[in-house]
Amino acid sequence: MIRYIIRRLLISIPILLIGSFACYVLVASAGNPLAEMRFRPGVTEADIKAAEISLGLDKPVFVRYWNWLTDFLSGDWGQSIALGQAKTAVFPAVTDALWTTGRLVIGAELLALTLGVSVGVLAAVRQYSIFDYLATSTAFLMFSMPIFCVAVIVKNYGIQFNNVLESMGLERWLTTAGPRPGGFSGSFGEVIFKYTGTFLLPTVALMLISFAAYSRFERASMLEILHSDFVRTARAKGISQSRVIFRHAFRNALIPVATLFSLNFGGVLSGAIITETVFGWAGMGTLLVNSVRQFDPPMLMGWLAVTATLIVLFNLVADVVYGILDPRIRLG
Amino acid sequence: MANINLAPEGGVVNSAPQSDSHEFDATKTRTQGQLVLRRFLRHRLAMVSFGVFVFLILFAFIGPLIWTYDFEDVSSKAYQPMSGTHPLGTTQVGKDMLALLMRGTGYSLQIALIVAALATAIGVIFGALAGYLRGFVDTALMRLVDLLLIIPQIAVAAIVVKGFSGSWYVVALVLAAFAWMQIARITRGETLSLSQREFIEAARACGATTPRIIFKHLVPNMIGSITVNATLAIATAVLTEAALSFLGLGVQPPDTSLGVIVLENYGQFLNRPWLFWGPFIVLVSLSLAVNFIGDGLRDAFDPRQTKVRA
Numbered sequence: 001m002i003r004y005i006i007r008r009l010l011i012s013i014p015i016l017l018i019g020s021f022a023c024y025v026l027v028a029s030a031g032n033p034l035a036e037m038r039f040r041p042g043v044t045e046a047d048i049k050a051a052e053i054s055l056g057l058d059k060p061v062f063v064r065y066w067n068w069l070t071d072f073l074s075g076d077w078g079q080s081i082a083l084g085q086a087k088t089a090v091f092p093a094v095t096d097a098l099w100t101t102g103r104l105v106i107g108a109e110l111l112a113l114t115l116g117v118s119v120g121v122l123a124a125v126r127q128y129s130i131f132d133y134l135a136t137s138t139a140f141l142m143f144s145m146p147i148f149c150v151a152v153i154v155k156n157y158g159i160q161f162n163n164v165l166e167s168m169g170l171e172r173w174l175t176t177a178g179p180r181p182g183g184f185s186g187s188f189g190e191v192i193f194k195y196t197g198t199f200l201l202p203t204v205a206l207m208l209i210s211f212a213a214y215s216r217f218e219r220a221s222m223l224e225i226l227h228s229d230f231v232r233t234a235r236a237k238g239i240s241q242s243r244v245i246f247r248h249a250f251r252n253a254l255i256p257v258a259t260l261f262s263l264n265f266g267g268v269l270s271g272a273i274i275t276e277t278v279f280g281w282a283g284m285g286t287l288l289v290n291s292v293r294q295f296d297p298p299m300l301m302g303w304l305a306v307t308a309t310l311i312v313l314f315n316l317v318a319d320v321v322y323g324i325l326d327p328r329i330r331l332g
Numbered sequence: 333m334a335n336i337n338l339a340p341e342g343g344v345v346n347s348a349p350q351s352d353s354h355e356f357d358a359t360k361t362r363t364q365g366q367l368v369l370r371r372f373l374r375h376r377l378a379m380v381s382f383g384v385f386v387f388l389i390l391f392a393f394i395g396p397l398i399w400t401y402d403f404e405d406v407s408s409k410a411y412q413p414m415s416g417t418h419p420l421g422t423t424q425v426g427k428d429m430l431a432l433l434m435r436g437t438g439y440s441l442q443i444a445l446i447v448a449a450l451a452t453a454i455g456v457i458f459g460a461l462a463g464y465l466r467g468f469v470d471t472a473l474m475r476l477v478d479l480l481l482i483i484p485q486i487a488v489a490a491i492v493v494k495g496f497s498g499s500w501y502v503v504a505l506v507l508a509a510f511a512w513m514q515i516a517r518i519t520r521g522e523t524l525s526l527s528q529r530e531f532i533e534a535a536r537a538c539g540a541t542t543p544r545i546i547f548k549h550l551v552p553n554m555i556g557s558i559t560v561n562a563t564l565a566i567a568t569a570v571l572t573e574a575a576l577s578f579l580g581l582g583v584q585p586p587d588t589s590l591g592v593i594v595l596e597n598y599g600q601f602l603n604r605p606w607l608f609w610g611p612f613i614v615l616v617s618l619s620l621a622v623n624f625i626g627d628g629l630r631d632a633f634d635p636r637q638t639k640v641r642a
Contacts, residue, residue, distance in 0.1 A: 015475070015478055015479055015482065016482070018479060019479050019482050019483055022479070022483070023483060023488075026488065026491055026492070026495075027491060029495065030491045030492065030494060030495025030496070031494065031495045140620075140623070141616075141620070143623070144567065144571075144616060144619040144620040144623050145616055145619075146571050146574050146575060146578075146591075146594075146615055146616075146619070147571075147575060148574070148575055148578040148591075148594065148598075149594065149612050149615065149616070152594075152598045152601060152608065153601075156601040156602055159602065160602070266481070266484055266485070269484060269486075270484065270485070270486045270575065273486060273579070274575055274578065274579065277578075277579055285579075288486070288487055288490065289490075289579060289580065289581065292487075292490045292491060292494050292581060293494075293580075295494065300487070300491065303487065304483070304484070304487055307484050307487070308482045308483060308484075311481070311482045311484075312482055
């Protein structure tokens with residue numbers, strides 16, 4: 001197992017190198033970060049030349065990539081060169097955003113996975129029951145729904161719920177504008193109250209989408225396994241229904257869901273980006289949108305490198321989990 | 333989201349060609365194509381969805397010719413409620429919502445269809461080459477897939493749109509560049525097993541060239557899963573394009589699309605809900621219809637399918 005992990009890590013190094021180079025070339029060719037400088041009053045040609053040299057823009061792209069890479073690996077991720085927020089360091093900006101997004105995604109994904117898998121199993125065990133039809137059609141509808149529409153709907157019903165609370169003389173509970181910096185204060189009960197109020201809506205929005213995919217998938221694979229020979233054998237041996245479902249069928253039906261979970265990471269991330277934008281969280285989504293709008297190459301490269309590395313790691317974790325779930329797969 | 337159709341039910345096995353047809357009708361022989369068509373036509377949900385899809389196409393491309401307002405016409409008063417002259421009201425700048433929706437649906441459809449066509453073409457060619465030639469070509473192409481899977485599509489699309497242009501065809505090209513991997517993987521898998529069969533060996537023994545084997549022998553035998561996945565690629569493309577445009581990183585004004593319309597109007601959710609629900613309903617029915625058509629096709633191509641008899 002350890003040999004397998006090491007080998008996988010070694011394989012991902014060239015992929016990450018080529019990927020980051022491709023990203024660098026893309027970012028470098030997408031625009032000139034000094035374009036706006038020309039339109040500022042009092043900027044001479046010499047100033048632009050100086051800025052070009054200080055940013056290393058006079059060198060060929062290979063040299064620039066190499067410099068960026070060595071700096072990046074040694075921990076110097078550079079500084080933002082966008083106008084408004086001049087000289088913001090990239091490293092804290094990206095890690096802060098990642099922390100914000102991570103808190104949202106982890107909770108929502110765990111909820112979606114638990115709910116989706118249980119609903120999928122129930123729907124498969126009680127196939128063609130009312131519950132099955134309800135679950136399947138809900139999943140299909142959610143699956144065809146654009147994430148941003150779900151987020152907008154959830155957000156606005158949250159606002160209306162708040163209005164109802166207020167008209168009943170209570171405090172507005174649900175927050176629709178992202179967590180306040182500096183954390184929550186007050187007594188333990190108040191912190192819980194504020195925390196759930198802040199996280200509830202975006203988590204629900206993000207969860208609904210992932211849930212649909214997991215439950216559909218789990219139902220399909222569970223159905224296939226429930227009709228397979230070894231399950232029939234297990235039943236014939238006189239093993240109790242619950243033991244057949246949980247020990248024999250469920251374990252096997254989890255394998256495709258584990259694959260989906262790993263491959264879906266990119267999709268979940270873009271879902272989180274959209275949810276964040278609607279709810280105004282200062283996470284990876286906001287960072288990406290702002291860096292693209294202001295055209296900030298160092299920030300973009302930091303963003304891309306972190307996301308790509310995370311996706312690679314996630315795929316590796318999924319493969320290891322895969323091996324644990326399915327001992328027939330020999331890793332190594 | 334793009335990776336959902338890896339479902340165990342996803343693969344379509346075409347192992348029962350014409351010889352099966354007598355099972356359904358003893359008096360008349362039908363070709364595989366006729367059988368598939370009959371099964372699809374009898375799939376009620378798929379036919380209803382097909383009707384909705386055709387209606388949306390007419391709405392997007394014939395509608396603007398009939399409707400009195402142009403989508404760029406800003407002469408009406410801002411934020412009018414729903415009325416006879418403006419069935420879906422007007423927007424902040426006084427554009428007629430119905431006209432805007434027709435144009436947006438048209439652009440979204442155009443993008444989705446081009447993305448699906450390009451992604452299918454690239455995916456099938458790459459997947460078949462990798463699966464048929466194996467060895468170095470296979471490794472190289474699959475590494476390329478790995479590479480594209482680690483770069484977030486949303487970021488690349490955003491950078492390209494910012495750096496080059498936000499026209500609808502640029503958005504379509506970027507989306508297609510990230511949409512073909514799914515189809516390539518499925519095609520490769522099927523090619524791997526198909527190329528072990530005798531008829532491929534026979535073709536090779538007759539001296540058929542690689543392109544001939546791929547396009548005359550392999551692709552026709554995979555047409556089921558290719559069609560199904562191409563359909564599902566349309567649905568994914570509709571949603572991805574809308575999401576990108578909603579973030580302001582996709583189609584840029586003066587071009588419009590369903591995502592752009594939602595972006596411009598979702599702030600009015602509580603005060604003028606029709607400005608949100610209009611594009612929402614079009615978007616959801618488009619994606620639902622395409623998904624159901626895909627499901628119907630999957631059932632139609634699957635010879636093991638017993639729910640709908642041909």
